[in-house]
Amino acid sequence: MTASVLAIGLVLVTSLVIGVYGVRAARSTSDFLVASRRVSPNWNALAIAGEYLSAASMLGLAGLLLKNGLGTMWYAVGFTAGYVVVVALVAGPMRRSGAFTVPDFAEYRLGAPRLRKLCGCVVLVIMLLYLVPQFKGAGVVLSLVSGTPYWVGVVLAGVVVSGSIAAGGMRSATYVQAFHYVVKLAFLAVPAIYLVVHAGADTRAEALHPEWGTHFPQTTPVEFTVATDFTLDEPVTVIAADGAEVELAAGDHSVASGTEYVFPEGATIPHPAGLPELGSERWSTPLLDVGGYPLFETWSTLLAITLGCMGLPHVIMRFHTSPTARIARRVAVGVIALLGLFYLFPTVYGLLGRVLTPHLVMLQGTDTVAVVLPAQAVPGSVGTLLTAMVAAGAFGAFLSTSSGLLLALAGGLSHDLFQGSVPRLRLAVAVGACVAVLLALPAQMIDINVLVVWAFTVAASTFCPLLVLGIWWRRLTLPGAAAGLTVGGLTATGAVGWSILLPTPAGWLTVLLAQPAAWTIPLAFVTMMVVSRFTRPPEWAEHAVLRLHSP
Amino acid sequence: MRQVHALGVDLQDGLHGRGVGAAARRLRAILAVDGVLLADLDGPVTSHGARPDDEEIDGVLAQVFEYGGSARTRRADGTSICAVPLHVADELTGALVALGEPVESDVEAAAALVSDSLDHAALRRARARIAAADLRTLRAQISPHFMHNSLAVIAALVRTDPDRARQLLSDFADYLRYGFSDKGDYATVADELEATQTYLELQRARFHDRLDITVRMAPEVLPVAIPFLVVQPIVENAIRHGLERKEGRGHISVSGFGEGPLCVIEIEDDGVGMHPELARALLAGTGPEARSVGLANVDQRLRAVYGPEYGLVIETALGEGTKVTVRVPRFAPGVVV
Numbered sequence: 069m070t071a072s073v074l075a076i077g078l079v080l081v082t083s084l085v086i087g088v089y090g091v092r093a094a095r096s097t098s099d100f101l102v103a104s105r106r107v108s109p110n111w112n113a114l115a116i117a118g119e120y121l122s123a124a125s126m127l128g129l130a131g132l133l134l135k136n137g138l139g140t141m142w143y144a145v146g147f148t149a150g151y152v153v154v155v156a157l158v159a160g161p162m163r164r165s166g167a168f169t170v171p172d173f174a175e176y177r178l179g180a181p182r183l184r185k186l187c188g189c190v191v192l193v194i195m196l197l198y199l200v201p202q203f204k205g206a207g208v209v210l211s212l213v214s215g216t217p218y219w220v221g222v223v224l225a226g227v228v229v230s231g232s233i234a235a236g237g238m239r240s241a242t243y244v245q246a247f248h249y250v251v252k253l254a255f256l257a258v259p260a261i262y263l264v265v266h267a268g269a270d271t272r273a274e275a276l277h278p279e280w281g282t283h284f285p286q287t288t289p290v291e292f293t294v295a296t297d298f299t300l301d302e303p304v305t306v307i308a309a310d311g312a313e314v315e316l317a318a319g320d321h322s323v324a325s326g327t328e329y330v331f332p333e334g335a336t337i338p339h340p341a342g343l344p345e346l347g348s349e350r351w352s353t354p355l356l357d358v359g360g361y362p363l364f365e366t367w368s369t370l371l372a373i374t375l376g377c378m379g380l381p382h383v384i385m386r387f388h389t390s391p392t393a394r395i396a397r398r399v400a401v402g403v404i405a406l407l408g409l410f411y412l413f414p415t416v417y418g419l420l421g422r423v424l425t426p427h428l429v430m431l432q433g434t435d436t437v438a439v440v441l442p443a444q445a446v447p448g449s450v451g452t453l454l455t456a457m458v459a460a461g462a463f464g465a466f467l468s469t470s471s472g473l474l475l476a477l478a479g480g481l482s483h484d485l486f487q488g489s490v491p492r493l494r495l496a497v498a499v500g501a502c503v504a505v506l507l508a509l510p511a512q513m514i515d516i517n518v519l520v521v522w523a524f525t526v527a528a529s530t531f532c533p534l535l536v537l538g539i540w541w542r543r544l545t546l547p548g549a550a551a552g553l554t555v556g557g558l559t560a561t562g563a564v565g566w567s568i569l570l571p572t573p574a575g576w577l578t579v580l581l582a583q584p585a586a587w588t589i590p591l592a593f594v595t596m597m598v599v600s601r602f603t604r605p606p607e608w609a610e611h612a613v614l615r616l617h618s619p
Numbered sequence: 620m621r622q623v624h625a626l627g628v629d630l631q632d633g634l635h636g637r638g639v640g641a642a643a644r645r646l647r648a649i650l651a652v653d654g655v656l657l658a659d660l661d662g663p664v665t666s667h668g669a670r671p672d673d674e675e676i677d678g679v680l681a682q683v684f685e686y687g688g689s690a691r692t693r694r695a696d697g698t699s700i701c702a703v704p705l706h707v708a709d710e711l712t713g714a715l716v717a718l719g720e721p722v723e724s725d726v727e728a729a730a731a732l733v734s735d736s737l738d739h740a741a742l743r744r745a746r747a748r749i750a751a752a753d754l755r756t757l758r759a760q761i762s763p764h765f766m767h768n769s770l771a772v773i774a775a776l777v778r779t780d781p782d783r784a785r786q787l788l789s790d791f792a793d794y795l796r797y798g799f800s801d802k803g804d805y806a807t808v809a810d811e812l813e814a815t816q817t818y819l820e821l822q823r824a825r826f827h828d829r830l831d832i833t834v835r836m837a838p839e840v841l842p843v844a845i846p847f848l849v850v851q852p853i854v855e856n857a858i859r860h861g862l863e864r865k866e867g868r869g870h871i872s873v874s875g876f877g878e879g880p881l882c883v884i885e886i887e888d889d890g891v892g893m894h895p896e897l898a899r900a901l902l903a904g905t906g907p908e909a910r911s912v913g914l915a916n917v918d919q920r921l922r923a924v925y926g927p928e929y930g931l932v933i934e935t936a937l938g939e940g941t942k943v944t945v946r947v948p949r950f951a952p953g954v955v956v
Contacts, residue, residue: 111838165955166844168880172950179952239876240837388949389839391809479880483948493879607637615955 071452072213075460079251080228083467087237087244109395113402115242116386118249120147120403121410122198122469123205126252126462128516129411131434133418134426135515136358137351139366140418143517144411146370146524148404150377155400158378160393161539161616168388169476170381170531171484177538177612178546186550188484190530190557191381195477196504197523198380201516202470203508205435205462212436213459218512226505229470230497233478238471242389248468253410255461259442259454260416266446267420275419287333290427295325298338298430306331331427338430359579364586369521372585376524379531382476393619417441435516438462474500514568521583522564529556529588533596541597542613548600556592560584622649623732630736631743634659634713642736643667646715646729653698653719657733659712660684669718671700676716683714689727703730707737750923751804765855769821776824787824790817798848805956808875808882809841811850815873818851822858826869830862833872840875840882843949844956846920852913853886853931853943861890861941882949889940898933898941914943925951 125147133140167173171187174180203225210221238244264272300318306329308314314329321338323329331337355362356369377383390396421428421437425444428434439462442454478496486492511519530553537544537552563584572578580587606612626645629638639657644667647655654669658680670676671694679702682690693699701721705713715730769791776784797814806814812834823830854871862869871888904915918931925947935941 166950168948168950175952176950236876239878240839241877242838386839389842391807391842475879483880493881497879 071456072459075456076210076213076463079460079464080232080467083244083247083464084232084235084237086247087232087239087241088235109390109398109402111242111246112386112389112395112399113406114246114249115389116245116383116399116403117406117410118245118247118252118468119241119382119386119472120407120469121249121252121465122520123202123462123466124516124520125410125414126256126465127205127209127435127438128201128520129414130417130421130438131428131436132515132517133415134421134437135429135434136356138354139356139362140517141354141415142356142366142370143373143521144414146373147377148407148411149370149374151400151404151407153374154378154383155397155404158384158535158539159387159396159400162384162535163387163390163393163396164616164618165612166388168385169479169484170379170384170534171480173384173538174534174549177609178544178549179606179608180546183546183550183553184484186553187531187534188480190526190553191480191484192477193557193561194379194523194527194530195381195473195480195500196507197519197526199470199473199477199500199504200508200511201514201519202466202473203504204511204514204519205516206466206470207508207512208433208436209439209459209462209466212439213455219509222505222508225466225470226501229467229474230501232467233471233475233497234494238475241472241475245468245472248464249406249410251464252461252468255457255464256410256413256417256438259457260413262450262454263420263442263445264416267424271420271423274423284331284333284335284337284427287330288427289328289330290431292323292325292327292329292431296323296340296430296432297321298323298340300338301336304331304335306335337426340430340432356583359582361576361579365579365583368579368583368586371589372521372525372528372583374528375532375585375589376526376528378535379527380524381480381531382472384531384535385476414438420445432513470504474504518568522561522568525564525583525585525588526557526560528585529560529592532589533592537593537596537600539613539616541600542609543600543605544596544609545600545603545605547603548596548598551599552592552596555595556588559591560588563588626732627736627739630733631740633737633740633744634664636740639665640667642733646717646733650717650721650725650729652717652721654717656716656718658714658716664713671718675700679716680714684711687711689723691723701726703727705730705734705737707734707741712737750920762855765821768825772821772824783824787821790820793817794821803956804847805844805954806847807841807956808836808843808845808850808884810956811845811848812836812841812873814848815851815854818854819871826862829868830858831868831870833870833874835872835874835876837876839877840884840949843882843947844954845882845884845945845947846924846954849917849921849945850884850886852917853945856913857886857888857890857941857943861888861892863890865890877949878946880949881946884945885942886945887940887942892935892937892939892941894937895935898935902931902933917945921945921947924954 129140129143132143162173165173165176167176169191171184171191174183174187203222206225207218207221210216210224211218232238297320299320300316303315303317306314306316309328350357353362356366359365387396387399390399417438421441425437425440428437428440439455439458442458443451445451446454474497477500478493481496481500482492533552533556534549538549563581566572567578567581572581622645626642626649629642629645630636632638634657643655643657643665647667652668654666656666656670656676657664658676662680663676679690679692679700683702683704687704689704690702691699698719699721700716700718701723702714702716703726704711705715715726715733717726769787773784773787773791776787794814794817797810797817819830819832850873854873857871862871869888869890871886873884873886875882875884877883901914902918914931914933922930929947932944932946933941934944
């Protein structure tokens with residue numbers, strides 16, 4: 069798979085070159101005017117979309133669609149709808165405040181260095197939760213296309229991202245990120261369209277009609293890279309790595325990692341316990357359903373993603389680039405269009421993946437469906453080329469998002485938590501990358517989107533109330549904001565962390581812990597408002613809020 | 620001691636600042652009395668603990684303000700009121716009133732402490748006013764030398780190249796308007812660049828186009844607010860002291876980019892450079908008078924606005940050119956256009 073590695077290398081080098089030298093160079097005085105002209109809203113929208121579309125969108129969405137069913141499309145809706153809320157509530161006022169980050173905004177509005185530190189801590193949590201799945205995605209993709217162990221990819225990713233920042237690769241962040249949007253869209257859309265056309269009428273029909281059963285479409289060798297428990301509905305005879313035939317009876321099985329089986333054509337595909345069977349009614353209901361309360365779960369996830377979007381530190385930062393509030397809003401509208409276009413394609417991979425690569429579910433490797441699918445569907449050099457495209461696009465996704473995240477994280481570390489100087493910023497980049505890599509190493513089993521939604525949930529339960537109340541409610545006070553941030557941050561981080569790391573109690577509690585946004589967001593809002601009622605707003609509150617809204 | 624220090628912090632915004640309530644509370648604890656009241660010349664500002672009725676307060680305050688000395692009255696219930704005047708810069712500004720069983724010398728010591736804190740607050744405000752005045756003087760410092768040269772160049776071009784002369788004249792007008800504008804203390808990086816461009820256009824005409832210019836700007840730093848007239852004085856310094864004395868073509872480059880939460884602007888020339896010791900002296904304000912004005916002033920203003928770690932950085936050596944780096948946070952409280 070040298071083609072994929074080459075393609076990935078090409079994307080990396082190009083973005084580094086753009087990042088360092090892509091700053092508009094001008095050689096005469098009249099070009100001064102060109103250089104001092106502001107970046108157009110379209111470029112800015114491209115850049116925001118480029119930074120925003122992470123491995124979660126590029127890989128995770130298709131994978132989750134394959135694994136959990138059609139309800140996953142709500143994620144795409146949330147990711148895009150988040151910007152509607154951003155346009156309506158925060159883009160303009162945020163630009164008017166002149167604040168670059170949420171901690172900046174907190175200081176502008178409530179004027180307390182301690183709150184700034186608290187916000188810095190929240191930034192740290194959100195950014196780490198968001199970085200880990202990006203590194204995971206890089207590790208998985210790299211091990212898939214080049215055969216290296218998972219950890220090599222993760223460590224390499226950490227080195228590449230921090231190295232490119234150190235080399236000045238984010239100096240002209242706008243152009244790098246805009247380039248990445250184009251790469252991602254092209255490298256996801258072109259293979260998708262080719263696959264749809266090439267797949268043929270039967271496959272397309274199968275993909276769209278979920279009554280299809282779960283059988284291997286052809287004789288398929290399967291390598292279990294992680295230890296897996298699965299259930300078989302009927303007995304099947306498989307061929308092990310040493311050539312011996314192994315009879316698997318109907319019922320539950322546990323397979324150690326490293327096992328290789330060849331499943332015959334037409335055999336029933338085993339499915340991991342607890343997941344909806346592919347093509348079953350539960351799979352094709354357009355609601356998120358993991359814990360048994362689909363409506364609540366869907367709403368909760370949708371709330372987390374939609375409201376979390378405005379709280380993501382690296383999203384808010386980009387509006388600082390707009391010269392006026394009006395243009396900031398126009399930029400956000402452009403982002404909505406670009407995201408809407410992009411999210412058409414993960415669905416294609418998810419639906420086709422269900423027909424062509426259903427065994428990924430059993431392997432717990434659904435995050436790789438977009439990379440595995442092209443080679444599976446189109447054998448030969450075209451398939452290799454398509455795989456290389458998707459892999460490079462995925463790497464681009466991971467690179468652009470994690471550079472933005474890492475810079476925001478380092479900025480938070482050096483600027484908000486420690487009064488920092490320049491060497492500190494570089495040090496903070498290195499430290500942030502190290503911590504994220506260390507956290508990503510044991511995260512191979514966790515779905516990219518579960519982690520990303522965790523980050524969104526924390527953002528929605530902390531910065532969303534802070535921004536919304538800070539912008540629209542004069543009575544917000546310092547103790548109120550601090551209490552709300554603490555309560556929202558702790559409950560959201562704790563609940564999802566519990567559901568991922570510890571055994572969860574059955575029933576309602578599972579859903580409440582796994583998708584806590586529906587109760588943590590209101591809780592944070594109420595805490596902020598109640599505590600604010602009992603304390604005094606700063607004297608300049610009136611003036612600060614007025615400035616946010618006056619044109 | 621900690622209480623005394625905290626008292627100073629509470630009073631840092633003056634008698635009408637935010638911490639004045641806390642200061643009264645602290646004074647009551649320090650003096651171990653039933654109540655403490657702080658008043659300015661118009662009457663009570665804040666109080667903590669027991670408070671006599673208004674008539675009683677007015678009486679004792681009138682006594683203090685009239686005679687300028689301490690006053691003590693005994694009340695019916697056996698407690699007493701002790702009032703001591705507060706003096707800031709030798710002027711009567713208010714009074715500290717203690718209620719209960721105050722020791723007069725203690726109250727007087729506390730009043731002296733409060734007076735000192737208020738004095739500091741006043742000095743701090745004065746310092747901010749001086750910083751603002753500094754900015755105004757820098758604005759007026761568009762050098763007469765430069766004005767004269769520009770007009771002379773334009774005059775020379777009027778007959779031979781009237782179009783160019785007209786263009787230069789309008790640049791000159793733009794430059795003056797920017798330099799004299801009183802929009803506020805801050806401008807965006809984009810505005811600063813435009814002003815620098817008009818300045819450079821005029822200088823190029825003087826140099827008979829033997830000046831090369833490169834600008835590289837990452838667009839995301841253009842809307843960042845920075846103190847007014849920061850870039851242009853550095854460019855002016857590069858031309859006057861770096862390139863003017865150099866034989867042959869000179870090159871100056873201005874680049875800007877984001878570095879995490881910071882905005883970085885670098886101004887680099889390949890002129891004659893200077894001794895690093897001289898650069899240090901210039902920033903310290905101890906260099907030769909004619910040269911130190913621009914850079915030292917910019918450096919001071921940057922430090923005043925953003926804090927001591929955000930001053931200018933000069934990298935230079937004799938014959939090696941000069942590179943001046945401005946590094947400021949993209950957001951700082953109060954810095955908005």
